[in-house]
Amino acid sequence: MMRMKKRKRRKRLKNPFQLEMWREAPGAPCGVAMGRSCLCTGGTATETCRLAAMTTLMLIGLAGYLSGYDGTFLFQKPGDKYEHHSYMGMRGFCAFLGSWLVPFAYLTVLDLSKSLSAALLTAALLTFDTGCLTLSQYILLDPILMFFIMAAMLSMVKYNSCANRPFSAPWWFWLSLTGVSLAGALGVKFVGLFIILQVGLNTIADLWYLFGDLSLSLVTVGKHLTARVLCLIVLPLALYTATFAVHFMVLSKSGPGDGFFSSAFQARLSGNNLHNASIPEHLAYGSVITVKNLRMAIGYLHSHRHLYPEGIGARQQQVTTYLHKDYNNLWIIKKHNTNSDPLDPSFPVEFVRHGDIIRLEHKETSRNLHSHYHEAPLTRKHYQVTGYGINGTGDSNDFWRIEVVNRKFGNRIKVLRSRIRLIHLVTGCVLGSSGKVLPKWGWEQLEVTCTPYLKETLNSIWNVEDHINPKLPNISLNVLQPSFPEILLESHMVMIRGNSGLKPKDNEFTSKPWHWPINYQGLRFSGINDTDFRVYLLGNPVVWWLNLLSIALYLLSGSIIAIAIQRGAQLPAEVAGLSQVLLRGGGQVLLGWTLHYFPFFLMGRVLYFHHYFPAMLFSSMLTGILWDTLLRLCAWGLASWPLARGIHVVGILSLLLGTAYSFYLFHPLAYGMVGPLAQDPQSPMAGLRWLDSWDF
Amino acid sequence: MWGFLKRPIVVTADINLSLVALTGMGLLSRLWRLTYPRAVVFDEVYYGQYISFYMKRIFFLDDSGPPFGHMVLALGGYLGGFDGHFLWNRIGAEYSSNVPVWSLRLLPALAGALSVPMAYQIVLELHFSHCAAMGAALLMLIENALITQSRLMLLESVLIFFNLLAVLSYLKFFNCQKHSPFSLSWWFWLTLTGVACSCAVGIKYMGMFTYVLMLAVAAVHAWHLIGDQTLSNVGADVQCCMRQACVGQMGMSQGVCVFCHLLARAVALLVIPVVLYLLFFYVHLILLFRSGPHDQIMSSAFQASLEGGLARITQGQPLEVAFGSQVTLRNVFGKPVPCWLHSHQDTYPMIYENGRGSSHQQQVTCYPFKDVNNWWIVKDPGRHQLVVSSPPRPVRHGDMVQLVHGMTTRSLNTHDVAAPLSPHSQEVSCYIDYNISMPAQNLWRLEIVNRGSDADVWKTILSEVRFVHVNTSAVLKLSGAHLPDWGYRQLEIVGEKLSRGYHESMVWNVEEHRYGASQEQRERERELHSPAQVDVSRNLSFMARFLELQWRMLALRSDDSEHKYSSSPLEWVTLDTNIAYWLHPRTSAQIHLLGNIVIWISGSLALAIYALLSSWYLLRRRRNIHDLPQDAWPRWVLAGALCAGGWAVNYLPFFLMEKTLFLYHYLPALTFQILLLPVVLQHISDHLCRSQLQRSVFSALVVAWYSSACHVSHTLRPLTYGDKSLSPHELKALRWKDSWDILIRKH
Secondary structure (H helix, E strand, C coil): CHHHHHHHHHHHHHCCCCCCCCCCCCCCHHHHHHHHHHCCCCCECCCCCCCCCHHHHHHHHHHHHHCCCCCCCCCCCCCCCCCCCCCHHHHHHHHHHHHCHHHHHHHHHHHHHCCHHHHHHHHHHHHCCHHHHHHHCCCCCHHHHHHHHHHHHHHHHHHHHCCCCCCCHHHHHHHHHHHHHHHHHHHHCCCHHHHHHHHHHHHHHHHHHHHHCCCCCHHHHHHHHHHHHHHHHHHHHHHHHHHHHHHHHHCCECCCCHHHCCHHHHHCCECCCCCCCEEECECECCCEEEEEECCCCCCEEEEEEEECCCCCCCCCEEEEEECCCCHHHCEEEEECCCCCCCCCCCCCCCECECCCEEEEEECCCCCEEEEEEEECCCCCCCEEEEEECECCECCHHHCEEEEECCCCCCCECECCCCCEEEEECCCCCEEEEEEEECCHHHCCCEEEEEECCCCCCHHHCEEEEEEECCCCCEEECCCCCCCHHHHHHHHHHHHHHHHHCCCCCCCCCCCCHHHCCCCCCCEEEECCCCCCCEEEECCCHHHHHHHHHHHHHHHHHHHHHHHHHHCCCCCCHHHHHHHHHHHHHHHHHHHHHHHHHHHHHHCCCCCCHHHHHHHHHHHHHHHHHHHHHHHHHHHHHCCCHHHHHHHHHHHHHHHHHHHHHHHHHHHHHHHCECCCCCCCCCCCCCCCCCCCCCCC | CCHHHHCCCCCCCCCCHHHHHHHHHHHHHHHCCCCCCCECCCCHHHHHHHHHHHHHCECCCCCCCCHHHHHHHHHHHHHCCCCCCCCCCCCCCECCCCCCHHHHHHHHHHHHHHHHHHHHHHHHHCCCCHHHHHHHHHHHHHCHHHHHHHCCCCCHHHHHHHHHHHHHHHHHHHHHHHHCCCCHHHHHHHHHHHHHHHHHHHHCCCHHHHHHHHHHHHHHHHHHHHHCCCCECCCCCHHHHHHHHHHCCCCCCCCCEHHHHHHHHHHHHHHHHHHHHHHHHHHHHHHCCECCCCHHHCCHHHHHCCECCHHHHHCCCCCECECCEEEEEEECCCCCCCCEEEEEEEECCCECCCCCECCCCEEEEEECCCCHHHEEEEECCCCCCCCCCCCCCECECCCEEEEEECCCCCEEEEEEEECCCCCCCEEEEECCCCCCCCCCCCCEEEEECCCCCCCCECECCCCCEEEEECCCCCEEEEEEEECCHHHCCCEEEEEECCCCCCCHHHCEEEEEEEECCCCCHHHHHHHHHCCCCCCCCCCCCHHHHHHHHHHHHHHCCCCCCCCCCCCCHHHHHCCCCCEEEEECCCCCCEEEECCCHHHHHHHHHHHHHHHHHHHHHHHHHHCCCCCCCCCHHHHHHHHHHHHHHHHHHHHHHHHHCCCCCCHHHHHHHHHHHHHHHHHHHHHHHHHHCCCHHHHHHHHHHHHHHHHHHHHHHHHCHHHHHCCCCCCHHHHHHHCCCCCCCCCCCCC
16 A cells, blocks of 8 residues: 555656756757756656666655655756746755765865865865856756765775775775765766776775785685675665666656667556557468567668668668657568458458568558668668569569568467568568668668678567557467566667767867866856856866866876885885875876766767866865875975975965955856856956857 | 908808798798789779879878878889879779789788798797797788788788887897897887887878887886886986997996986887878878879868969969958868858748748858859958959958958848758848848958967968858858758858857868959959969978878768678677678689688687686786796786787777778787787696696697698688689688678679
């Protein structure tokens, strides 16, 4: 009884439920694509999430639920007024998580450097950064992602410092907390993978060190290994899959993206035509069917009234695969040699059998599925597949032999369950989809080919999904419930495919990774004209350029110290301690920055400025550690005591005050500004447009 | 002094007969019937056209790699006296008599042949036995894919040659390091490493992988050197060691400073390669001074530096654009095709297909061909004249201008109407006054992007400018979309309202330019049709040309339409694919790029064994259990770092690449695998076989395995050399894998 109630409540959240988004210019590709696909239209399980937004969705959903959001607002365009919708709960939740970044960074640096001033400096940099502030104020995924990344980093550092008391309560606590945060980070966005990589590297180094410690028995090392496997692999995976399990449970309704998923997946979505479906069991001549490829995220065999363009094979009707449900996915299965209407009630029902020669007629255009010795448009090794003939009359190239893979189910062909292959009679090739996206002329649907290589891959195996035949009795199909791991795998495949599909256009200005650390250009959150209320996502330039300088300085000083140590220089105790902080602590943070920044150079998809923010957190921590250590080294170098202390204090203080003052200058970017644009001397931001590329 | 009278002069020469024999066999296998087939085979059709360009000294641009590789091939043509007259258009086309096939194919074949003794040397330098070294060389000798690839005008064998040379010379240098640093041979091998690396990079960008590997290995060794306390510090007398370096004294390892060691390595491995790389381009640009078919991709300034082509047109142009100048404006970005700002009589359709309306004014497009309609006149908004006053008043940065279309005298205009294909930008038109309260908005502010100061004058060809609309601050931009039939498939021009940063598609430069002199429209039209006169000549510096060329090469993205024989990296390891290179026009004699499957499979196995053994040893060493003797371990590690590492760097990056890949991309990785194979075999025999009996059995197995490799090589020989026509039945028997595409004629 309780359970029922709970589910009912949850369903109130199912309404279209997207997060806030923005776009820089009307129609700029960023905002809309971003918002629409990253955020699951709640209630419909078949979103094409390119981000694993599950955890987020639930967290924000929870917050929204608690604060009484009724889920009816559509979130379609930035700048839309929220009117009576209560969004403060959700925004507050994001801001709450975002504000945790500062204490997390403070504690991490404190632990790494054992220096209060370094920790304070880091905390100040993050507090006074307008970018972090802006990003945390709105309903976005980034504050949540950064929260989990920093939480993972902090607990990793903490458990490293517990290393001398293994298997104690705090050790277990921090270790498992690392695992939990990792699950959270991965659950928000795939960018969470980078922090997992960092924790993984740290753990491997740790284990390697323990393994080399001959005072520990192999059993003890084994225990260490098991503890880490449990806390850092098993626990996060369990949590991650659990969030997905809840996600699938909550979102059990059919939605617009159903076609992306396999027939089996769809059968568990209420509202989908395959849910509790009852359709004729065996395939018969004259049935109207849809044919779906077995490989994930390929779609239905499809044709439409467009020809292949000139120069690409024969100029006949295109045959593609299409991921959405559509009338053009319908085909009629016919005998190869007669054109009589099999649905004529005077004929008896004749079932299609394994090995039969058939013809597939496209229902809307009455053309036959056809193949011939022409190169396929993209996969040149394969043959082209076209729609041919008029009103179902074609030639012998329209004949296909239908085969059931494994022939487990006897002679007749079962709808949904039989895995079938279609073999072209004349050329002997197999109908398949290459999974490649056709250019514009093919409406960016996927290519269908006939492969002369009879390799058995999922690309060339199909199943019949819809089956309409009035002459046959319908039976209920409840056999199709897929197991949870299958659902999990399939939804990830679909997400990854969706993610890699976002390619930038040639003639558009796009944000490049090298723009980010130099704060080259921000992102408009809302408002364009001088009368609008404008929020502009831009890092505090003082903080960011200081960070940039610090990285260079770190590389320089770090390599000097490393070479000195390698040369066997005898360092005084204090310098040795400081250089350990610089190399160990700083190194760890630098690794974090590297891992969160450089992979973006390899990504072909569209990138945005806000992708840099996780890396920026690490870079700020590095700045804190570096300046503190350098100032201390400086103070040590100058022998006279009072002056030396002064240098350190004055240095840290001036950095703190400098960032605070720059925040005072730039705070309108985050808290919003009205009035003329910055090039106008009347503007509140006049004189602050230090780079031409900033457009506020 | 007169010693030679007292003692006889003796010349002792150590001749390693096995090395000589290997070289001989290598030459035989690669050079045998080199001119057969006397037809264009596979990618010869691609490289051949560049050889012809070199022979005719015509400029070209090829994004497949730096010019050194092409130059090596062209050298063959030069030595053979090739005049470049051959139409490289079809695989299988018969060579005409003026094509010196033998000398064209000679250099790759020599490189391939010399790889065989080099493999021997490398394994020897790794301190493995003579037997293992022979094994490596013999495997290289009978590898069918390597033979096929070396016998044709292709670059892989040359690349492999330089890769191996880099490894070999580094090893020689490293072995010198122990007993005689800063000796003559030390310097020689160190320099040769750098030279070989840069040659490898110069042939294909793939050479970068080996270069990075060598740098990494050298860095690790240098790091050890820094830790070597016996060497003096930086503080030691630098001049002293410089002198030692110059004199090349032997055995001066003590007292030489670390700094000198590091400096020598930095010069040889970083500076020399960069300088050489620039040199390749320098020679390339010196050789190719005539304009050719690839000019269009380059900027106007670059084109003007070539002989003929644009230079002929622009030679006499005035430099400074003045009010009244007649100009053609080329888009700097030039994608999808290079084009010029254009307009013509036709107007935008009143209603588009999707129901949106237009201003119905005259179309403005970007047109990829030279045309009289590409001419625009720069007009001063304050005056009516369309001629250049005397003295000419030059246009400067920030000036307000109107652009008047030469043939129709309508002026360039943009307004708050959605552009035909990019509805978020403004439509750009030539203004027609329909009297419907839509006033002309034809004022543009000129911004010179690459200005030195704010008072810069707009210069022909050199200046890159943006046109910012005065009323709406929209920027004139090439959107990259093709207009439908009503716009004659020309490219769409829009006014980008929210210009987000600098993008080349908004930047234009003047290409053709002259001072307009005619008052009357009729006269002006005649003037537009006639070419310009006056003389100013300009030349770009080498660095500017190099940077532009390099940038274009890297930015040029060939449309990755899939090739019939392209394959994915996963298929390479197990040789699941092949490439049909050539088929005899009548018989079924054919050449395939098809590897020796025994070698491929056992190479991959050896790699797996190496990885397993290494991790096992590493774990055991960590627990202080040393399985290998003191000297065997570093040997094993170095061999692995170079051979397994060489395989990894030459193979794994392909998984990240999005371009079309072919089986031959795997060949460099394969050679490193072949080097690893005997290393692993010897290791097993030395350290894992416990008794003499086991050792003998193992050797017998190795011999049996090698003979099977020989047998496979011999069986596939007809497909490697293409000299024998096989019956369909025999061909079918050779199709050992379903995925191999062996051509069988149907009669």
